[in-house]
Amino acid sequence: MSDGSQAANQGGARPAKRPNTFLWIALAVFGIVGLSLNAFMRPEGMAKRLSVVTTVERVLVEEAPAALAPEGSQPAEAAAAPTATAKRKWVDPDDAGLAAGTLRRVEGVDPISWETRESIKPSEAELLAGEIKPGGPVRIEPSPIDSLGIWVAALLTLFILSFVYRDNPFYKVAESILIGVSAAYWMVVGFWSTIVPQLLGSLAPEVVRAYAMPSLPVSSTPGLDAALAFVPLLLGFMLLWRLAPKGGWISVWPIAFVIGTTAGIRLVGAIEADLMRQLVAAMKPLVVFENGVGAAGEAVRMFDFWGTVGSVVGVVGVLSVLTYFFFSVDHKGAVGKTARVGIWFLMISFGSAFGLTVMGRITLLLQRFEFLFTDWLNI
Amino acid sequence: MTTKNTEQNPGGMRGFFVRLGGLDRRWIFLAMGLSIAVPILLKLRFPEVPGPMARATFEAIESLPNGSRVLLSFDFDPASKAELQPMANALVHHCASKGHKIVFMALWPLGKQMADQAIKEILLEYHGDKYEYGTDYVQLGFKAGNEGVIKVLTTNIAEAYPTDASGAAVSGLPLVADARDLGSFGLVSTISAGYPGAKEWVQYGRESMKPEARLTSGSTGVQASQLFPYYPAQLNGLLVAVKGAAEYETLVTEKYPVDRNSERLEQGRIRMGPQLVAHLLMIALIVLGNIAMIASRGSQGGAR
Numbered sequence: 001m002s003d004g005s006q007a008a009n010q011g012g013a014r015p016a017k018r019p020n021t022f023l024w025i026a027l028a029v030f031g032i033v034g035l036s037l038n039a040f041m042r043p044e045g046m047a048k049r050l051s052v053v054t055t056v057e058r059v060l061v062e063e064a065p066a067a068l069a070p071e072g073s074q075p076a077e078a079a080a081a082p083t084a085t086a087k088r089k090w091v092d093p094d095d096a097g098l099a100a101g102t103l104r105r106v107e108g109v110d111p112i113s114w115e116t117r118e119s120i121k122p123s124e125a126e127l128l129a130g131e132i133k134p135g136g137p138v139r140i141e142p143s144p145i146d147s148l149g150i151w152v153a154a155l156l157t158l159f160i161l162s163f164v165y166r167d168n169p170f171y172k173v174a175e176s177i178l179i180g181v182s183a184a185y186w187m188v189v190g191f192w193s194t195i196v197p198q199l200l201g202s203l204a205p206e207v208v209r210a211y212a213m214p215s216l217p218v219s220s221t222p223g224l225d226a227a228l229a230f231v232p233l234l235l236g237f238m239l240l241w242r243l244a245p246k247g248g249w250i251s252v253w254p255i256a257f258v259i260g261t262t263a264g265i266r267l268v269g270a271i272e273a274d275l276m277r278q279l280v281a282a283m284k285p286l287v288v289f290e291n292g293v294g295a296a297g298e299a300v301r302m303f304d305f306w307g308t309v310g311s312v313v314g315v316v317g318v319l320s321v322l323t324y325f326f327f328s329v330d331h332k333g334a335v336g337k338t339a340r341v342g343i344w345f346l347m348i349s350f351g352s353a354f355g356l357t358v359m360g361r362i363t364l365l366l367q368r369f370e371f372l373f374t375d376w377l378n379i
Numbered sequence: 380m381t382t383k384n385t386e387q388n389p390g391g392m393r394g395f396f397v398r399l400g401g402l403d404r405r406w407i408f409l410a411m412g413l414s415i416a417v418p419i420l421l422k423l424r425f426p427e428v429p430g431p432m433a434r435a436t437f438e439a440i441e442s443l444p445n446g447s448r449v450l451l452s453f454d455f456d457p458a459s460k461a462e463l464q465p466m467a468n469a470l471v472h473h474c475a476s477k478g479h480k481i482v483f484m485a486l487w488p489l490g491k492q493m494a495d496q497a498i499k500e501i502l503l504e505y506h507g508d509k510y511e512y513g514t515d516y517v518q519l520g521f522k523a524g525n526e527g528v529i530k531v532l533t534t535n536i537a538e539a540y541p542t543d544a545s546g547a548a549v550s551g552l553p554l555v556a557d558a559r560d561l562g563s564f565g566l567v568s569t570i571s572a573g574y575p576g577a578k579e580w581v582q583y584g585r586e587s588m589k590p591e592a593r594l595t596s597g598s599t600g601v602q603a604s605q606l607f608p609y610y611p612a613q614l615n616g617l618l619v620a621v622k623g624a625a626e627y628e629t630l631v632t633e634k635y636p637v638d639r640n641s642e643r644l645e646q647g648r649i650r651m652g653p654q655l656v657a658h659l660l661m662i663a664l665i666v667l668g669n670i671a672m673i674a675s676r677g678s679q680g681g682a683r
Contacts, residue, residue, distance in 0.1 A: 020403060027409075164408040189488045193523040215546025265526065269582030273613060281612045353604040356620060360462055360600035362657045363621045366415050366650055367461030373419060 024165070035377075043122070044378040047154065049146035050125045055137045057113040058090040061103040119146040121378060154376040157368050202229035282318055286311050317345045393674050400671035407664060414660045415653045423652035433626035436616025437473070439593040440566060441634075445478045447565035448558065452580070453483065453490035453497075455572035459599050464493065465647035466597040466624035467570045469631045471497045472644055475506040476635035480554050482564070484519040484540070486528060486575045491520045491544060493570075501644075505637050513552045520544025525575040526583050533561050533587035561587050570597040577606050581613045597623065625651045 039046040088106060097103035120128070125140050132138050159174035201208045201216050202225040209216045219225050235254040242251035288307030294300040323335060324342030331339045373379045389397060417423075429437070443449070451470065455463045474481050481502070483494040498518065502510055510516050519540045522528045531539040536558050542548055549555045561567060561584055571577035577596035585594055593615040598606050600620035610617045618627050624647030632644050642649070 024405075165405060190523075193488060193521065198523070215542055217541035217548070265530070269526070269579075272586060273582040273609075277613055278608060281608075349604065356600035356603050358600075358658075358661065359620050359622065359654060362415065362654055363461045363600075363650060364458075365412075366419065366653050366657075369412075369416050369419055369653075373416075379420070 038377055038379075042378070045122075046378060047147045047150035047376050048122055048378060049119050049143045049150065050122060050140050051143035051146065052118045052120055052125075052128065053139050053141060054116045054118075055113060056116060057093055057111055057137070059093050059098075059111045060088055060106040060109040061091050061095070061098065062088045062106055064102055064104045117143070119143055123378075150375050154372055157372060161368075199229055199233060202226055203233070282314065284311055284314075286315060316341070321345050389674075389677075393677065396667075396671045396674035399667060400675045410660060410664075411657060414656045418653040418656045422649070423656065424648060425652060425655060427625045427629045427648055427651065429626040429630050430623075432610060432617045432619065433623055433630060435611060436595050436597075436618055436623075436627055437630040439595050439615040440470075440473050440477065440479075440568075443477065443479065443565045443593070446480060447477075448480045448482065448554070448563060449474055449566040449568065450482045450484065450561070450564045451494070452486060452567070452569040452571075453494040454486045454569050454576040455493060455599075456487050456489035457493075459572035460493065461650070462599050462621050462624070463570050463572060463597055464496070465621065465650070466618045466627055467493065467497050468501045468646065469624065469628045469644055470568060470570070470597065471501045472505060472635065472637070473631045475502055475510065476631075478509075479566075480514075481516040482519060482555060482558070483517065485521040486525060486579075487572070488521050488523075491518070494518060500640075504640065504643070514554055517549075517552050517554050518544045519549075519555075526579040529575070529579055529583040533584060536560060536563070562589050562592070564588070564592060566593045566595065568595045568597070571602070572599050573602055576602070577609075577614070578602075581606075581609050585613055597627075621647050621650050621654065623647075 035046070090112070091097065091103065093111065095103065098105070120140075128140065132140065156174045156177065159170040160178075162168055163171040196208060196212055197216060201213065202219075202222075205216060205219065205222060205225075235257060238250050239254045240251075242248055286308065288304040288311055289301040290304045290307065292300050292302040320338050320342035322342070324331075324339040324346065326335075326339075329335050440449075451467075451474070453467065471481070483491075483498065485491045485494060495518070498516070502516060512518075520543065522539055524531070524539075528539050536555065537549055540549055540555075543552060543555075558564070567580065567584060567588065569577050569580045571580075577598055580594060580596070588594060594613070595616035595618075596606060596614055597618040598620070603617075603619040606614065606617055618624060626647075628644055628647045632641070637644060
């Protein structure tokens with residue numbers, strides 16, 4: 001299918017641009033009017049979001065002396081037990097242990113509190129409204145930042161989809177934002193998932209633990225880790241040498257190292273899983289029987305028609321496709337005919353892959369439409 | 380002259396098909412958009428008949444003894460969420476319904492967030508009363524290293540994951556404290572969108588698992604054709620794209636129905652309605668396009 005104006009010119013008729021333009025303008029006006037009505041006439045509105053704000057409070061407690069006391073000891077002895085040995089933890093002020101007396105507040109430590117937020121739709125807020133007590137820890141309030149986020153996501157989605165009409169500045173803006181954000185995102189991920197924990201965390205674990213990642217695991221061999229970390233550090237510097245005006249050849253060595261190790265790792269996996277196991281899987285009986293139960297309850301072997309068809313198709317497919325890729329012999333006569341069968345198998349597999357790809361792409365479009373309808377338009 | 384014009388602009392049905400060949404492609408985009416949008420708005424749904432690969436996945440989990448330790452690897456990100464989150468949700472619900480102890484991990488940076496969503500919306504929503512963190516489920520989170528992480532997991536889990544996603548030492552989490560390597564799991568399942576994912580789990584993980592242990596995968600449509608050769612010898616079950624998710628959801632919810640928010644376990648089936656209409660449109664367009672091509676060949680004097 002070709003562009004409308006081009007097709008019209010080929011046919012020698014008047015350019016079909018004007019009627020098409022009217023139709024597209026009509027569609028655009030219809031869309032704008034529909035969106036405006038949706039935004040202003042419906043109480044749900046567009047991209048309207050509320051937040052369920054929950055205030056969480058915790059107090060520091062320790063086990064009460066009575067709970068700590070050894071079995072059979074007197075309460076007075078228990079009260080005299082040093083509280084330093086008691087296990088401390090943060091609990092809800094309404095914790096059952098405080099009411100029962102098995103826990104007690106640690107003196108001199110203020111409670112801590114924080115808020116959690118969950119974005120909801122106005123319709124969901126109506127359902128929750130009856131359960132929320134005034135003055136309680138849970139409240140519902142407008143969430144303009146969530147609404148803004150939905151508007152940004154919806155507009156960027158529409159900008160990208162506008163490419164199906166024609167290339168335009170809105171599409172280019174969205175495309176540039178996507179590329180820029182993706183590049184920055186992967187850089188940040190690489191820095192925080194590899195450079196900091198695995199390189200800096202090995203070279204200076206205490207510093208990383210103090211200023212960057214408190215949860216960095218403590219190694220049992222810090223000296224060895226630091227020594228080994230110098231290898232990738234050195235290779236990294238060598239790789240960056242490519243940017244220097246002289247000595248570009250130095251960067252070839254880390255590239256060779258990466259290619260060599262990757263090939264070694266991949267080779268073993270590929271030979272084991274993709275060659276040997278596939279060979280074993282291909283070596284199966286052409287005529288398939290399955291175990292069954294006879295009329296008298298005795299074990300019998302039954303001919304499996306579809307299993308046999310599957311085996312024959314599999315073996316014919318493997319041999320014919322291998323023949324097609326065997327270029328040392330001219331594809332004439334029996335070899336040519338077998339290769340031709342191989343082409344059919346390949347075409348069917350490409351068609352299957354294309355169909356699966358189409359299904360995947362339609363799902364992506366579908367999810368974007370779901371987002372536009374449910375989150376943005378609040379339909 | 381008149382004869383030539385008639386050949387270039389034939390009338391009747393043939394002329395219609397010739398003109399169809401020159402249709403502005405944007406009408407096709409519009410038709411495709413409507414074929415997806417209208418079924419979404421009409422909530423069009425069709426019954427799903429589970430296929431052999433979905434059944435094999437279901438059986439792989441179903442046949443494990445209740446309370447088995449399973450490893451779920453979320454190897455995808457929001458770009459593939461539309462295809463993979465439905466099957467991930469069904470998988471978590473199925474494992475939890477069987478009482479399996481679940482260890483979550485991710486080879487993709489945002490896989491951890493995808494797993495968190497499944498934990499919150501499925502595991503804690505439907506099974507929160509019997510699932511306690513540390514003893515019944517653990518979130519190990521993302522680990523950089525691609526297939527290198529799988530290689531390490533085959534020998535020493537604590538080396539790849541000394542802590543869980545929140546920074547707690549795994550030695551203090553009963554569920555994983557005694558898990559030495561991949562052989563400690565009855566089932567490993569990867570929800571995979573590409574590299575690293577299902578292919579790497581087969582290549583590097585399968586061999587170190589116990590012979591009776593299962594390896595299953597959920598896959599995007601794009602990479603599924605790379606995984607078909609592994610089924611059923613190396614992959615015990617394979618869910619392909621949103622169709623596989625819909626079939627698996629059907630099997631899981633038929634046996635383990637839920638009493639609230641059931642749409643969370645119907646996302647695959649909900650998305651198959653628009654899929655069907657869009658596929659029918661595409662088939663029709665392919666047929667019409669070929670007829671238009673043949674018709675236009677005829678109008679050009681039979682030139683090939």
